[in-house]
Amino acid sequence: MSILVDRDTRLVVQGITGREGQFHAEAMLAYGTAVVAGVTPGKGGQQTLGGRVPVFDSVHQAVDRTSANTACVFVPAAAAPDAVMEAIDAGIRTVFCITEGIPALDMVPLVAAVGSAGARLIGPNCPGATSPGRAKVGIIPGSVHREGRVGVVSRSGTLTYEAVQAMTDAGIGQSTCVGIGGDPIIGTTFTDVLALFAEDPETDGLVLIGEIGGDAEEQAAAWAAEHLAGIPKVAFIAGRTAPEGKRMGHAGAIISGGSGTAQSKVDALEAAGVRVAGSPTELPALLRDAGYRG
């Protein structure tokens, strides 16, 4: 098993005819993901990616014709919240939103509506998720992975690739790697993903990649201490040298009013029995130290 994406994932890519949508839909297909449909309003009836993927005008049509069960949103920020709601209205219950730059106040009613519908939104401003050897949804390069039994959850993009590459190089494979996104308001939190991994019989170890800003890492630490005591788990926190009051690239990565510091997160994780690495390259050794035997 794995979480969020698997062999039964049937993906519809929203914004598939755009530059990013094309590039990444191609990479997802190459990885073996069942990309069954694309949506671009006004381009319904066309075929894309060398005739391998049909394009529809709406997600509703795509779901009707192809039984898509997962959506990946690449549309621009101004239209992205509507794209997420369209997928959910069409009956899709797992939506990845890769789009960056959605205003935070647009996310407030959106996450509430997604929750009311009983659906799950991952992101926005996230790299997606990969279950190595099964499927990948989003933009994580397929080459960094190796099949295995460690679950990875991260707020970052390239830093995730770095950490996963380090694990793969050390011979530690992954069950699923999930990037939850670097925005202040996101659909799926660290704690939500940890809860999914806790239920996955094929995940035996956990890696959490956090960064400065907010208190999601602290909340995840508290949850892990209570529910994941028996499983080896390690973490890395970026931004130990970040100055206060400056937004470090990600909209959510900011230390404000003394809260959201790397030290606060490191302390909370260590108190919860999560070993924290000083560099992403130290994660594999630390995970084995914590008792992981994969």
Add this chain to the structure above:
Amino acid sequence: MKIQEADAKSLLLAQGLPVPAWEVARTTVEVRAAAERTMAAGATQVVIKAQVLVGGRGKAGGVKLAASADEAEAVASTILGMEIKGIRVRKVLVAAAADIVKEYYLSAVLDRSARRILLMGSADGGVEIEQVAVETPEAITRLHADPYLGLLDHQARRLAFALELGGHWKAGAAIAKGLVRTMLAYDADLVEINPLAVVREQDGAATSGSRERLVCLDAKVTLDDSALVRHPDLEALRDSDEEDPADREAREAGISFIKLDGTIGCMVNGAGLAMTTMDLVKRAGGDPANFLDLGGGARADKRAAAMRLILADPKVEAILVNIFGGITRGDEVAHGLIEARSRQTRDVPMIVRIVGTNAEEAGRLLREASFETAASLDEAATKAVAAARGATA
């Protein structure tokens, strides 16, 4: 984006909130004229407040009272031009000094973990709310606005009663609703009134009576950078006086750049990786000169702008380039760096690490051009620190 108090007050006023009149002045002559007008309208004292985007203005001597136009001019000469936390004061706000009966605190802020707008109110106003939160958390009333309907009337009333506003509770509830309205109208992530105050005002010049009114005496608003595209008018509120020229070039090039004090310039793709690169430089015994995230699929022009920004800092003794290629192709980055170095006016050692898409080709190109390369991030950081030391020695 942070905006000045005077601009924040304009936004509140436009949303119908009670804000006492003010003027903005840039010279002592302008301050004098503003003080004269304010006193002619009935004020016995004026307050002169430095307009800077940092906290602690009062403690730094940036907020002062004056009882005459002469005094206002003299006070202004001490405030205009002073530095508060490294920021030079170029303008001041001039207003009638308030006759304060009691101060309160009221704010609306984006609550990340609840994923809603959080309203916070306290009867202890005029002080640091962070301090109140730590020392007497029960003194703060918190409630979340509805994600679809905003702040409801009954919520605004509860907040007003919790603040013990007495006869001013209706005005308080209206202000609470106004804060949320302001937030939504301008995509603010914070609207803070500290203090919200009951003030005594003269009831017109002819009568001897006075009346009390609840007003927003100070205002702090920060805007969501991601939403500025749909508020082109608010872009004008960006304070170009306080923005570092390097920050402006970075913003215009679409690069996330933050200048720091160290000697090792960093060029990285991805925010988390950029922070990690800084952390590892520090861990290897060096000090990062900047945070720099090129963003995804960084084009050649962005990389050239990034190189200019890093080299513009005279303290930079070495440059660490760390690129994890996904969308970004390693060989393209290598070509760009080789070309950039050929045009470089200052000879700064460069340590380059490129992994991911086309990394092997990138490594070959860089070695042929005799660049220092590194396989791991830790090795790159160690080499950059050594190179910076070598340059200093």
